[in-house]
Amino acid sequence: MSDLRGAIIPVTPFQQNCAILWDEATRIGLVIDPGGDVERILAAIDQTGAKIEKIVLTHGHLDHAGGAAGLRDALQARSGAGVPIEGPDIRDKFLLDGIAEQAAAYGFEASNVTPDRWMEEGDVVTFGPHRFEVLHCPGHTPGSLVYVNQAARFAVMGDVLFQGSIGRTDFPYGDHAALITAIKTKLLPLGDDFSFLCGHGPGSTMGAEKAGNPFLR
Numbered sequence: 162m163s164d165l166r167g168a169i170i171p172v173t174p175f176q177q178n179c180a181i182l183w184d185e186a187t188r189i190g191l192v193i194d195p196g197g198d199v200e201r202i203l204a205a206i207d208q209t210g211a212k213i214e215k216i217v218l219t220h221g222h223l224d225h226a227g228g229a230a231g232l233r234d235a236l237q238a239r240s241g242a243g244v245p246i247e248g249p250d251i252r253d254k255f256l257l258d259g260i261a262e263q264a265a266a267y268g269f270e271a272s273n274v275t276p277d278r279w280m281e282e283g284d285v286v287t288f289g290p291h292r293f294e295v296l297h298c299p300g301h302t303p304g305s306l307v308y309v310n311q312a313a314r315f316a317v318m319g320d321v322l323f324q325g326s327i328g329r330t331d332f333p334y335g336d337h338a339a340l341i342t343a344i345k346t347k348l349l350p351l352g353d354d355f356s357f358l359c360g361h362g363p364g365s366t367m368g369a370e371k372a373g374n375p376f377l378r
């Protein structure tokens with residue numbers, strides 16, 4: 162039995178799945194990919210009763226990271242304690258440095274952000290008794306990370322793999338072949354029973370995607 166709990170808050174005009182994960186026993190938690198709508202995320206945190214001790218980013222895109230600095234500042238103002246931002250891989254620094262400019266082009270406000278801890282393959286993110294291993298899965302962006310909890314058989318996917326689809330790679334820095342390789346060599350081998358949360362839309366399992374995802378044929 163795992164005491165890992167989660168809530169999803171779709172944020173930004175891109176309906177990105179910001180996630181709050183917390184430990185039921187201790188209420189210690191973290192927020193993954195606060196892309197924007199910081200007030201709504203704060204309200205959701207209050208509903209869960211979670212005590213947020215860190216913010217984690219899967220990759221550098223605006224809709225995933227645009228609210229990270231704002232949420233950190235709001236949480237720190239509330240508690241007086243530091244709330245570090247961890248991830249993504251440093252290869253997404255150029256995206257995090259361009260968030261404000263990108264947001265302005267879409268007509269809304271968001272802040273550039275510099276993580277307190279860049280992460281890479283093999284690193285581990287912990288909160289309470291929970292442990293997520295870091296897999297580097299480039300292709301959608303150069304620094305995309307997937308966070309894997311072996312005990313709960315659960316992963317946080319960002320925009321690497323979706324139910325019936327894969328992350329888009331039509332950016333100048335996109336790499337379709339690298340994305341497919343990462344999915345096939347690092348994610349599908351996790352096991353058919355492994356479930357995951359996607360950056361947009363519904364979640365899925367490795368088994369369902371191995372069997373039915375047309376991009377993985």
Ligand SMILES: [Zn+2]
Pocket residue numbers: 220222225301320
């Ligand atoms: Zn993305």
